[in-house]
Amino acid sequence: MKPSSAKHDCNVLSVRVSKQWAEAVGELLLAIAPSGFELVDSEHPSPPCDLEPGFAELRIFVPARQTDRALQNLLRGLESLRRACDGFDCFVMPARPVHPQDWEDGWKRHFKPVVVGRFYIHPGWLEPAPDIPWPVRIDPGLAFGTGLHPTTRMCLERLDAAVPVDSFLEAGCGTGILAIAAAKAGCRHVVAIDVDPEACRQARRNAALNGAGHVMIKCEDVGKTKGSYELVAANILSGVLVDNAEALTSLVLPGGALLCTGITEDEQELVEGVFTSCGLRLDLAMREGEWVLCSFVKR
Structure with a gap:
C-alpha cells in the first residue's frame, strides 16, 4: 500500500466495501479529506471491470506529501469500524499516483446534459437550446452534485414541482446546483451553505457562470445558519441529517x-x-x- 516514489502531485487512496457500509466509510473519508470522496459503483458510467456486484469503491485524492498520514488515519478508522460493526469488512487498494488535474477534469469524459423537469443541467462546453426554460451550467471540480446522482435528480424533481417559492436554502450545497436551479426558477432569496471551503468556492464560481449573483453562499455549519425559508433542501449523509434535525427544522417557515x-x-x-x-x-x-x-412539511 506504499505510494509510488515517482514525482507527482497527488495520490489516490481507494477502499472497496459492500454498499451497505459505503456511508460509514464515506464519513470516515470525509474526516480525512474534507474536500470529498469519489464513489464508484455499478451505476457509475465507467465502473472498474473487477468491481463485484453489490460493492462500491470509494476514493480520496490527497497531496503526495500527506499520503502516509492519510493512509495511517484511514487504516485506523477502518479498524475502528471493524471493531464497532459486526460483519464489516473492506479491501484497501494500493495507493497510486495521479495528477490532481486527472480528477478535476476526469468527470468531463462522462458528464452529459441531464434533463429533470424544466431544468437542463449541462457542462460549459455544451450550449443549451434557446427554448430550454432553466439551463444550469455546472462545473463540479472537486465537489459534488453534478445532476447525475439519484439524490440530486430527486431534489431537482421536487424543486421543479415546488417553484415558485420566494426563499430557498440549500444545506450542504457542494457545487451549488440546487441553489442555482432555484435562482433560475425565479426564487428571489437564495442561500447555500457548506462546511467545506472548496465546495463554497466551486459554488460561487458556478453561480457566477450562471448569472446567479444574488445567490448567497456561506461557509458555515447548519447549526449556525439563521433565517426562515419556504423551501429547504439537504442532500447530505443521513447521519448529518439526524444530528442536525432540530436545526434544519427551525429553518423552515410554517407551511x-x-x-x-x-x-x-x-x-x-x-x-x-x-x-x-x-x-x-x-x-x-x-x-x-x-x-x-423524504419531503416534510412544517405544521
Missing part, C-alpha cells in the same frame, strides 16, 4: 417544506422518525434505486 435525501432505504424509517418528532409531517417519499428522498 414550508424540507427535502431530505442522501438516505438509503434501510435508513428511511430512522430519518422519518427523527424529523416527525421535530414537528414535521411526511408529505411524500421518493425512491430511485437504493436512494430515498
Whole structure:
C-alpha cells in the first residue's frame, strides 16, 4: 500500500466495501479529506471491470506529501469500524499516483446534459437550446452534485414541482446546483451553505457562470445558519441529517417544506422518525434505486 516514489502531485487512496457500509466509510473519508470522496459503483458510467456486484469503491485524492498520514488515519478508522460493526469488512487498494488535474477534469469524459423537469443541467462546453426554460451550467471540480446522482435528480424533481417559492436554502450545497436551479426558477432569496471551503468556492464560481449573483453562499455549519425559508433542501449523509434535525427544522417557515435525501432505504424509517418528532409531517417519499428522498412539511 506504499505510494509510488515517482514525482507527482497527488495520490489516490481507494477502499472497496459492500454498499451497505459505503456511508460509514464515506464519513470516515470525509474526516480525512474534507474536500470529498469519489464513489464508484455499478451505476457509475465507467465502473472498474473487477468491481463485484453489490460493492462500491470509494476514493480520496490527497497531496503526495500527506499520503502516509492519510493512509495511517484511514487504516485506523477502518479498524475502528471493524471493531464497532459486526460483519464489516473492506479491501484497501494500493495507493497510486495521479495528477490532481486527472480528477478535476476526469468527470468531463462522462458528464452529459441531464434533463429533470424544466431544468437542463449541462457542462460549459455544451450550449443549451434557446427554448430550454432553466439551463444550469455546472462545473463540479472537486465537489459534488453534478445532476447525475439519484439524490440530486430527486431534489431537482421536487424543486421543479415546488417553484415558485420566494426563499430557498440549500444545506450542504457542494457545487451549488440546487441553489442555482432555484435562482433560475425565479426564487428571489437564495442561500447555500457548506462546511467545506472548496465546495463554497466551486459554488460561487458556478453561480457566477450562471448569472446567479444574488445567490448567497456561506461557509458555515447548519447549526449556525439563521433565517426562515419556504423551501429547504439537504442532500447530505443521513447521519448529518439526524444530528442536525432540530436545526434544519427551525429553518423552515410554517407551511414550508424540507427535502431530505442522501438516505438509503434501510435508513428511511430512522430519518422519518427523527424529523416527525421535530414537528414535521411526511408529505411524500421518493425512491430511485437504493436512494430515498423524504419531503416534510412544517405544521
